Amino acid sequence: xxxxxxxxxxxxxxxxxxxxxxxxxxxxxxxxxxxxxxxxxxxxxxxxxxxxxxxxxxxxxxxxxxxxxxxxxxxxxxxxxxxxxxxxxxxxxxxxxxxxxxxxxxxxxxxxxxxxxxxxxxxxxxxxxxxxxxxxxxxxxxxxxxxxxxxxxxxxxxxxxxxxxxxxxxxxxxxxxxxxxxxxxxxxxxxxxxxxxxxxxxxxxxxxxxxxxxxxxxxxxxxxxxxxxxxxxxxxxxxxxxxxxxxxxxxxxxxxxxxxxxxxxxxxxxxxxxxxxxxxxxxxxxxxxxxxxxxxxxxxxxxxxxxxxxxxxxxxxxxxxxxxxxxxxxxx
Amino acid sequence: xxxxxxxxxxxxxxxxxxxxxxxxxxxxxxxxxxxxxxxxxxxxxxxxxxxxxxxxxxxxxxxxxxxxxxxxxxxxxxxxxxxxxxxxxxxxxxxxxxxxxxxxxxxxxxxxxxxxxxxxxxxxxxxxxxxxxxxxxxxxxxxxxxxxxxxxxxxxxxxxxxxxxxxxxxxxxxxxxxxxxxxxxxxxxxxxxxxxxxxxxxxxxxxxxxxxxxxxxxxxxxxxxxxxxxxxxxxxxxxxxxxxxxxxxxxxxxxxxxxxxxxxxxxxxxxxxxxxxxxxxxxxxxxxxxxxxxxxxxxxxxxxxxxxxxxxxxxxxxxxxxxxxxxxxxxxx
Ligand SMILES: Cc1ncc(C[n+]2csc(CCOP(=O)(O)OP(=O)(O)O)c2C)c(N)n1
Ligand SMILES: [Mg+2]
Numbered sequence: 001x002x003x004x005x006x007x008x009x010x011x012x013x014x015x016x017x018x019x020x021x022x023x024x025x026x027x028x029x030x031x032x033x034x035x036x037x038x039x040x041x042x043x044x045x046x047x048x049x050x051x052x053x054x055x056x057x058x059x060x061x062x063x064x065x066x067x068x069x070x071x072x073x074x075x076x077x078x079x080x081x082x083x084x085x086x087x088x089x090x091x092x093x094x095x096x097x098x099x100x101x102x103x104x105x106x107x108x109x110x111x112x113x114x115x116x117x118x119x120x121x122x123x124x125x126x127x128x129x130x131x132x133x134x135x136x137x138x139x140x141x142x143x144x145x146x147x148x149x150x151x152x153x154x155x156x157x158x159x160x161x162x163x164x165x166x167x168x169x170x171x172x173x174x175x176x177x178x179x180x181x182x183x184x185x186x187x188x189x190x191x192x193x194x195x196x197x198x199x200x201x202x203x204x205x206x207x208x209x210x211x212x213x214x215x216x217x218x219x220x221x222x223x224x225x226x227x228x229x230x231x232x233x234x235x236x237x238x239x240x241x242x243x244x245x246x247x248x249x250x251x252x253x254x255x256x257x258x259x260x261x262x263x264x265x266x267x268x269x270x271x272x273x274x275x276x277x278x279x280x281x282x283x284x285x286x287x288x289x290x291x292x293x294x295x296x297x298x299x300x301x302x303x304x305x306x307x308x309x310x311x312x313x314x315x316x317x318x319x320x321x322x323x324x325x326x327x328x329x330x331x332x
Numbered sequence: 333x334x335x336x337x338x339x340x341x342x343x344x345x346x347x348x349x350x351x352x353x354x355x356x357x358x359x360x361x362x363x364x365x366x367x368x369x370x371x372x373x374x375x376x377x378x379x380x381x382x383x384x385x386x387x388x389x390x391x392x393x394x395x396x397x398x399x400x401x402x403x404x405x406x407x408x409x410x411x412x413x414x415x416x417x418x419x420x421x422x423x424x425x426x427x428x429x430x431x432x433x434x435x436x437x438x439x440x441x442x443x444x445x446x447x448x449x450x451x452x453x454x455x456x457x458x459x460x461x462x463x464x465x466x467x468x469x470x471x472x473x474x475x476x477x478x479x480x481x482x483x484x485x486x487x488x489x490x491x492x493x494x495x496x497x498x499x500x501x502x503x504x505x506x507x508x509x510x511x512x513x514x515x516x517x518x519x520x521x522x523x524x525x526x527x528x529x530x531x532x533x534x535x536x537x538x539x540x541x542x543x544x545x546x547x548x549x550x551x552x553x554x555x556x557x558x559x560x561x562x563x564x565x566x567x568x569x570x571x572x573x574x575x576x577x578x579x580x581x582x583x584x585x586x587x588x589x590x591x592x593x594x595x596x597x598x599x600x601x602x603x604x605x606x607x608x609x610x611x612x613x614x615x616x617x618x619x620x621x622x623x624x625x626x627x628x629x630x631x632x633x634x635x636x637x638x639x640x641x642x643x644x645x646x647x648x649x650x651x652x653x654x655x656x657x658x659x660x661x662x663x664x665x
Contacts (some may be wrong), residue, residue, distance in 0.1 A: 036521035038462045059491035059527040060458050060519050088457070091492070126378025128440045130456035302654050305440030306429025307377045311653035 004186040009042045009179040011153035011187050012118070015042045015160040016043070017090060018191040020050055026164060028055040029065055030082030039084040040120050040179050050069040066117065070169075073115040074123060078164060085131045086119035086173060100169040101144030101328050115169045116160070122175040122215060122265055123314055129302035132310075134266035136213070139171045140243045140275070146170040146196055147243040151217035153183035155240055159192030166196060175215040175265075184221070197244035201253065204254035205233025207328045212263040214241060216315065220263055223320035232328050242272050242295050250276065251285040259291035259327055265314045268297035291331030338399050338417045342513035342560075343392065343552045343611070350620040353395060353552050356609050357387035358633035359479025360411040363420060364583075366637050367410070367427060367441075371587065376427045378440055382413040385550075385582035388607035389514050390415035393482055396563050402450040402481040404461030407442045408514075408581075409454030412484050417449040420640035430497060430647040437650025438658060450479075458519075459485060459492035462511065466498045469509035469566075480508040480566040482559075488519020490533055496540075499574070503540040508566035510559065511542070511574045514549060516581040521593040533536045544554075549577025550607035553614070580605070 007016070019026045032039055034047040034057035044242060047055040058065045062083060069079035083089055089096060096117065104112045123132035137223060139147045148163055150156035156174070163170040202217065212220040217238045224234035235253045239245055254260050260280055261275040277293050280286060296315040304310055340474055343353035356542040364382045383390075386408075394403075394415035413423060418434070426433030426444055434444045445453030452468060455461040465483030472479045488568075489495055490513060502509045515533055517524055529535070539546025543565075547554050562573035566623055580602035584591055615621040621629075 023621040029518075032521045034521070036589075037592075039520075039586075039588070057522055057526065059522060061491045061493070062492075063493050091494075126440065128378065128456065129438075130442070130460075171490075198513055299655060302438075302658050304438040304650075305378065305426075305435070306437035306650045306653060307442070308379075308429065309437060309650055309652050309655060313656065 002186055003191070005182050005185045006153045007172065007180050007182060008150065008153045008156045009044070011183070012042050012160055012174070013044050013046060014187070015157045017046060017049070019161060019164045020054060020292055022191065025076060025243040026078045026080065027054040027056060028080045028082060029058055029069060031058055031060055031084055033057060035080050038082060040176060042062060042075050043082065043285055048118050048124055062088050063095060066092035066095040066319040067099070069115050070095050072111055073113045074103070078114050079092070080116045080118060080164065081323065083117060083119040086121035086135050087130050087133050089117070096137065096139070096145070096169070096171070097142050101142050104168065105144060113169045114167045114168045116163045116172055117169070118172045118174060120176040121173045122160045123310055124177045126305060126307060126310065128305040132303035134264070134298065136171070136173045136242060137272040139264055140272045144169070145243060146241060147195060148172045148241045149214045150174060150240070151178070151214055151238050152185070153187050154185050155194060156240070157187055157195065158192050159240060161191055162193045165193065170196070173214065177215055178218065181218065194240070196241045197246050199237055199239045199249045201244040201249050202236045202238055204235050207233045207257055208259040208261055208324055209235045209237065209250065209257045210263060210324070211237045211239065211250055211273065213242060213318060214265065216263040216265055219252070219315065219317045219320055222317045222323060226317070226321050227324055230325070232325060234324060245275070247276070247279050247283065250280065254280060254285040255288045258288050260289065260329065261294040261296065261324060261327065263296045263315055263320060265298050267300045268295060269300045273297065291327050294327050296320060296323055334531045338394070340395060340398055343395060343556055344614065344618060344620065347620050349395070351625070352390055354608070354611060354615065354621070354626065354629050355633055356391045356415055357552065357611065359420070359636060360387040360390065360414050361608060362633045362637040363410055363414060363423070366424070366641055368583070370427065370641070372558035377429060379586045380441055380648050381408040381586050381587070383408050383581070385602065385606070386514060386516060386579045387411055388552040388611070389549045389555050389577040389579060390484070392552040392563055395513055395556050396559035397480070397482065399449055401479050401622060402452055402465070403456040404452045404465040404468070404481070404483045405488070406461065406485055407454065407456055407458070408486065409444060410441070413444055413446060413451055413454070416446065418444070418446045418451065421643045424640050424644035426645050427643050429650050430644060431650045432516045432647045433650070436658070440542050446470070459489035459494040460494050461485065462489065463498040466502045466507060466509050469507035470503065472504065472508055472524045473505070478567060480510060480563055482510045482512050484512045484514060486519060487513060487515040487517070487524050488522070488527065490536060491527055499536070499540045499542060499572070502572040503542050506569060508569070509572045509573060510562045510566060513574065513576045514579055515576050516579050518581065518585070518594070520585045523593065529557045532576060534574055534576040542574050544574040544576065546576040546578060549579035550605050550610060552607060552611050
């Protein structure tokens, strides 16, 4: 295996290192990101390479940390905030939602907030209801925030570099199970960028269009590989950023397949992928649909602890396989 | 039945009290060791935060409380649970994801609550329980219950806004609440030297008009005595107290901790201040317990924990079928 088959944690670290080399105003702040190397090991050795000023350990004060990052961003710095678990963005919500998201607009454009907030999200580690949520939908519902969900190491590095370049606040949601899974493809060296707001078609198949985010991309591809053996061909699209959202590849694909399935880990009710369905329902490819849209999402419950409960709470590969097989078989 | 009757009173007040204090601390230690073992064998999911080395503060605090008094606890909450009187089998069962667990397997280690013993719950959110304890004290005051609420939290929690807002509310409303800080020197990897610009965390009481006391959190008698004063003050309607129990966590913060931020020498130094060994030394000196009695108490604790593990292992796993109905309490007609 090539030594460029990085994990997502390594790819993110590489992106932050490149950004810090490129611009002196980039710095990282968060809890246990220094000697500890980050709750999920993402900052790793950066503390030893860049020092305690630029890889800045903080007390347990999420509101203060994010607020300080907003102020620094308004004043010439480019902070990257690490929040250990995305659940703790709740502590910092005022600074994210009422401050960072709105300042540029409210003051008439004279100020802007080049801030990246990285957070570990999602279930699967047995950390239970307060450490396992997928809250991207909250942020997608706030104009003024960009929301990125990388699905692999390659995407993570290129998207994070673009997020750091961006003159606006970007919420970067990293699924914690993806940190250690090797990616689908090699991660190029150097500072490549993946633009925010461009969906990626990961595979093309004639029977069903699947739109998925984060770890669900990983699961959708596994499902597609399994269904291929049965002669069912899936198109898998990863929007990569849910705000802004690039729908064109989805419309184009639905025109070809006539069937749409959306998959997310977050609870179904009020979830972000309902927006994808709404856009298809009101967009140019509606007339091509020959089947009801299939929606696979987390149950409308807090994430439970016991492994058998936790697995049941969110879509798994066999659920995707079954739902895809059924919609293709039943609607011809 | 794993719950032993609660004893309220000074750990050195009588032979029975001394026995109870030692048994409680020993039960906490053995419980944590059993959890670590189950974890090592892959039988417990998720993560774990052990309180080995910190057994004196939950024990001393809870010996100053009645069963109707309430507590809120933390991610490092097994000790608080046990000291307040929780059933060991139902605790282990929760960690093993069993239906008979305190949370029916839905919450795990960080979310154990026990209504019968006044434990409003552990918490996965640092400082999350502090305003809740203040609210419990508000209810006590408004309903003339005469109960107090204790919020256990770590040093790290004192840098969350929740601590500050809750402390101020407690002070201005003179609520019967005790803010019990277990200062084990670190919040995950960040030492109190890095996270605070003051010498004693109890100084923060001053900012809110709350008496603040720093004391040896590994001396169960000192913990009891300070808590007893705070409880009297709370029940008399004089308001909250901030107690800072200085202690030390022997184990890593959680499973993933490589202990890079502290030295082995420091850990060894603190192991010499073992709260259990210290208490044994005191009770021997005061001739409250003999060596044989001490050994018998530890054996009893071990037997209770083993029995709890065995019973919990045999219990039925939590069933996903009930999940959707578990989110809301049914609205009564
Ligand atoms: C709001 C919030 N921020 C961060 C965390 C992650 N975290 C869990 S425990 C912990 C350290 C807590 O330190 P302290 O309060 O001193 O308690 P201790 O672990 O030492 O018992 C951290 C940072 C969390 N659970 N909640
Ligand atoms: Mg601590």
